[in-house]
Amino acid sequence: MRLEDSGKTIRTRQLEGQEYKETLTKKLQEVVDGYSSTKENRESLTRLADMMEVIHELTYTHGATIEEIEHIRQHRRKERGGFKTRTLLIEVEE
Template sequence: MKKNNKLIRDHIPEIIHESGKIPIVKQLSQAEHFEQARLKLYEEIKEYEETKIDEESLEELADILELVYTLGNMHGADFDELNQIREKKRKKRGGFEKGLFLEEVLDLE
């Protein structure tokens, strides 16, 4: 039996069961869920870093986005509120499209 001990997507137990295996799952407390979602986000970011820039990397980005939405909900924000915050910050500070890299800030004094 393989031990996984990680947060999984909601339909994974059914998928495992349909494959003829028996999934052993537990319902996490809110605090455990929050902690495991954060850990899963780090795991998905690491997987994204390890992929080539292709369709597979888009799959990893989609996983990251799903976890961002989940964590946002845990903070009491839905997709629209997260997007409004993102847009407000983007309008004030810009996005990351230009590829600018700050090397240093010189003090004029």
């Protein structure tokens, strides 16, 4: 159910430009913090979905698409590895 359909009175304001980006950045941190404190699997998945929604919007604020972000993610994974092996990098010596 949408909040607007709940029968409650809501107040909104349109955000633009830098303020929109800053608000999304704060929201991402809020959702990450919420995810960190979840105990139930379903709630964790909901928080991850919220993160993805904010990431999609932040991507658009940079003039990019989710496909571009996915391409970058895949490239970095090939270049630096991912997390599937659950291996923690301790140190890199030059």
